[in-house]
Amino acid sequence: MKPISLILISAAALSAGCQPTTAAAPGAGPAQVAAVAVHTVAPRSLAITTELPGRTTAYQVAEVRPQVGGLVQKRLFAEGADVKAGAQLYQIDPATYQAAYNSAKAALAKAKANLMAATPKVARYKDLVAIEGVSRQDYDDAVAAAEQAKADVEAAAAALDTARINLEYTRVAAPISGRISRSNVTPGALVTAGQAGALTTVQQLDPIYVDVTQSSTEMLRLKRELESGSLKKDGGQARVTLLLADGSRYAQEGKLQFADASVDPGTGNVVLRALFPNPKHDLLPGMFVRAVVESGVDEQAILVPQQGVTRNAKGEATALVLNNEGKVEQRVLATGSTVGDQWLVKSGLAAGDRVIIDGLQKVRPGAPAQVAAAPASAPAQAAATKRAAQ
Numbered sequence: 001m002k003p004i005s006l007i008l009i010s011a012a013a014l015s016a017g018c019q020p021t022t023a024a025a026p027g028a029g030p031a032q033v034a035a036v037a038v039h040t041v042a043p044r045s046l047a048i049t050t051e052l053p054g055r056t057t058a059y060q061v062a063e064v065r066p067q068v069g070g071l072v073q074k075r076l077f078a079e080g081a082d083v084k085a086g087a088q089l090y091q092i093d094p095a096t097y098q099a100a101y102n103s104a105k106a107a108l109a110k111a112k113a114n115l116m117a118a119t120p121k122v123a124r125y126k127d128l129v130a131i132e133g134v135s136r137q138d139y140d141d142a143v144a145a146a147e148q149a150k151a152d153v154e155a156a157a158a159a160l161d162t163a164r165i166n167l168e169y170t171r172v173a174a175p176i177s178g179r180i181s182r183s184n185v186t187p188g189a190l191v192t193a194g195q196a197g198a199l200t201t202v203q204q205l206d207p208i209y210v211d212v213t214q215s216s217t218e219m220l221r222l223k224r225e226l227e228s229g230s231l232k233k234d235g236g237q238a239r240v241t242l243l244l245a246d247g248s249r250y251a252q253e254g255k256l257q258f259a260d261a262s263v264d265p266g267t268g269n270v271v272l273r274a275l276f277p278n279p280k281h282d283l284l285p286g287m288f289v290r291a292v293v294e295s296g297v298d299e300q301a302i303l304v305p306q307q308g309v310t311r312n313a314k315g316e317a318t319a320l321v322l323n324n325e326g327k328v329e330q331r332v333l334a335t336g337s338t339v340g341d342q343w344l345v346k347s348g349l350a351a352g353d354r355v356i357i358d359g360l361q362k363v364r365p366g367a368p369a370q371v372a373a374a375p376a377s378a379p380a381q382a383a384a385t386k387r388a389a390q
Helices: 002-017 094-128 136-169 218-228 377-390
Strands: 034-041 044-066 068-076 086-094 172-173 178-180 200-215 239-243 254-259 269-276 289-304 319-322 328-339 342-347 353-358 369-371
Touching: 002 044, 002 094, 044 269, 044 328, 094 136, 136 172, 172 178, 200 218, 200 239, 200 254, 200 289, 269 289
Parallel strands: 034 369
Antiparallel strands: 034 353, 044 200, 044 289, 068 086, 086 172, 178 200, 200 269, 239 254, 239 289, 254 269, 289 342, 319 328, 319 353, 328 342
16 A cells, blocks of 8 residues: 555656646746947048059159160169169260261361351452452352352261260160169170160159059949039048058058049949159059048048948848837948948938947847946946945
8 A cells, every 4th residue: 555655645746846837926027128239320520432453653664775776885783773864874885986976077177167268258259249350150159159168067067966966875874763674685785776675674663653443433423422512522632542462551641643534445444543652662663552542521421330230131231220219120221331340321320320239139120128328437336346345
């Protein structure tokens, strides 16, 4: 009998434990409202920038070619050095050009001597023809001979100038100031006037150009915003800063010079050119850079922390807003570029809206929420703890 009674007692205990509890726990209150952190929208003035890819280009480039032919006798520069305009770079054998110069100089002296003999003869014949001491024909011949002698002098002077110029061209000089590249010829090489291959190249690197590309669609959008007044031009020329290939920012600030007058039909891009000072030659031609161009100033820009913006199933940017009734609303946003850790919002929000940036997982559209109280500072918490202990 004892085992049967024990089994019945155990079954009764188990049955009592499985009964549902219908009474509410004493002291239980209503469901708590989710506490969230919000960002209050406050429009402010913001310089709108556009980051564009580009490459550096030398301010001036001069390919050095010989203007007379001959053998190169000397190279008078260090490759990769900075040279001044007019500095001698090469010496071409001047022997034949020196001889031509001397010959032209002698021809000019001869022409001048002939002119000296012909000019007084005209004066004498002029007096004689008046008294019929010489014939009129002789006088005319004397005048013609004097004019021919004068023309011979001018021709000889021009030939001498040509010979002098050719002689000077044997001294190949730098056409501009800048950094010189490697030499393509060595002493002993035979060069010709106006040859296809350059002897070397000189590039002016300070200042330096940066050519960047911008889509024609973006350019038209910015133009419309400037015309409508939503963007305002800040001063005259747009300012430009550079981001180098390693991510660092170039110390010098540049200015936008011009936009190309045509659109590349293959890419739909427009080329913009900016000018940058380059005193230390940190920028070299051909470097890849990213230019940050100031497009204008938005005086009513709305910025929202990135953690407060999500994407819905359609890929649209959305944000949860806590309205004045303490309810959560979902807004669809039109966003622009990022500014640091914030989104630039074009539409969907207005001044005073409270965007939820923390506690998004606790709420949903239509649900009530409240702004979380700011945590007390460390000194205030210490004082409150001390008062509780007393």
